[in-house]
Amino acid sequence: MKIYVYYKVDRGYYESAYQSWRTQRGDFNLHLLRTQHTLYSWKREFEELGCQVVVDMRSSFLLPQHRRAHLPLSLAKVARAGLWGTRFDVWLLQRSLLHRIEHFKPDVVFIPLGSSIWRSTLQTLKQRGLTLVQWCGLPAQTMLPRDRANLPYFDLIFQPANLESGLRAAGATGRIAYVPIGIDPEIHRPVALTEAERARYGSDVCFIGGLSNRFHQARRQMIEFAIVQGVDVKVWGGYREHFIGSPILKVWQGQIWGEEQVKALCAAKIGLNFHVDHQPGELDRGLNVRAFELAACGTFQLLQRVPSVGEFFEEGKEIVCFDTAEEMLDKIRHYLSHEEERRRIAEAARARVLRDHTWERRVQKMLRLMQEVRT
Numbered sequence: 001m002k003i004y005v006y007y008k009v010d011r012g013y014y015e016s017a018y019q020s021w022r023t024q025r026g027d028f029n030l031h032l033l034r035t036q037h038t039l040y041s042w043k044r045e046f047e048e049l050g051c052q053v054v055v056d057m058r059s060s061f062l063l064p065q066h067r068r069a070h071l072p073l074s075l076a077k078v079a080r081a082g083l084w085g086t087r088f089d090v091w092l093l094q095r096s097l098l099h100r101i102e103h104f105k106p107d108v109v110f111i112p113l114g115s116s117i118w119r120s121t122l123q124t125l126k127q128r129g130l131t132l133v134q135w136c137g138l139p140a141q142t143m144l145p146r147d148r149a150n151l152p153y154f155d156l157i158f159q160p161a162n163l164e165s166g167l168r169a170a171g172a173t174g175r176i177a178y179v180p181i182g183i184d185p186e187i188h189r190p191v192a193l194t195e196a197e198r199a200r201y202g203s204d205v206c207f208i209g210g211l212s213n214r215f216h217q218a219r220r221q222m223i224e225f226a227i228v229q230g231v232d233v234k235v236w237g238g239y240r241e242h243f244i245g246s247p248i249l250k251v252w253q254g255q256i257w258g259e260e261q262v263k264a265l266c267a268a269k270i271g272l273n274f275h276v277d278h279q280p281g282e283l284d285r286g287l288n289v290r291a292f293e294l295a296a297c298g299t300f301q302l303l304q305r306v307p308s309v310g311e312f313f314e315e316g317k318e319i320v321c322f323d324t325a326e327e328m329l330d331k332i333r334h335y336l337s338h339e340e341e342r343r344r345i346a347e348a349a350r351a352r353v354l355r356d357h358t359w360e361r362r363v364q365k366m367l368r369l370m371q372e373v374r375t
Contacts, residue, residue: 206268
């Protein structure tokens with residue numbers, strides 16, 4: 001099977017790739033792909049199964065990332081922002097995307113949610129008879145309007161949670177299939193850290209993820225509670241303006257991507273994990289990506305309890321959960337003072353995720369479903 005993957009890369013991933021490319025050089029697009037852990041793993045696993053895969057991560061036609069990398073970072077940011085605001089560059093990118101897909105002649109065009117693809121582009125691809133597939137990891141009510149409007153064009157949508165009813169209500173008409181998130185043990189694994197890295201990334205408790213008031217109010221309140229109670233927390237992710245007037249600003253470390261993110265997970269004694277705000281029933285299946293990444297890195301995890309935990313880990317032996325802020329604080333304090341217990345649970349979680357929850361297993365199912373929807 002020939003698969004064309006398109007995903008517009010976020011600026012933070014670009015900046016991470018830029019820093020690694022400056023020191024190591026080589027093909028910039030390979031550095032960019034490595035920062036996109038899931039895309040990198042999908043590509044390799046699909047190719048292991050005999051597929052031909054092209055991954056297109058451009059966010060600009062006139063100034064694609066591999067050219068932008070030759071500019072100073074500050075100038076590249078200004079140039080990219082100016083082009084993005086014109087729509088002409090975006091239009092050119094959509095036309096180029098159609099041209100590249102026509103040239104490659106794929107069986108499937110795979111467009112994960114958040115790719116900023118135009119509805120007219122999807123319409124053209126459908127008119128050409130191509131099978132369109134999406135990975136959708138967000139509840140429909142949290143999507144941008146353009147992403148909701150695009151849902152009817154996909155023949156197959158992979159969902160890593162119980163999102164189907166919301167997707168149907170938002171307009172999805174194709175097949176919707178449950179595929180849990182996986183990990184790549186080549187990427188997420190225990191990493192030996194230097195003293196300088198331990199000083200930069202190390203903390204009693206680490207949280208990586210979004211904390212905006214729009215999607216993450218519940219988790220934000222819990223993290224603020226932990227900080228006020230004196231817990232040594234480092235928060236990575238989001239933007240400074242999100243935390244004005246919040247105690248989070250004092251412990252916010254900025255954004256983090258790629259291998260740096262793996263190091264931050266490995267440097268923490270406890271990894272805190274929360275799911276996005278959701279509707280009842282949506283997390284009766286599936287866990288978020290951080291649940292698997294923390295386990296694969298060998299880091300002890302405290303997870304806000306959701307009904308689906310038992311599908312993936314045995315609570316109390318492979319993972320520890322909490323419901324309230326008070327319970328979270330009690331368990332943070334308990335496990336910080338019980339290192340051996342913490343280590344034992346983390347090791348059991350890593351063994352479980354390597355056995356049962358790799359992308360190798362998940363991609364086999366994804367390929368089978370793609371083949372089915374094409375017949």
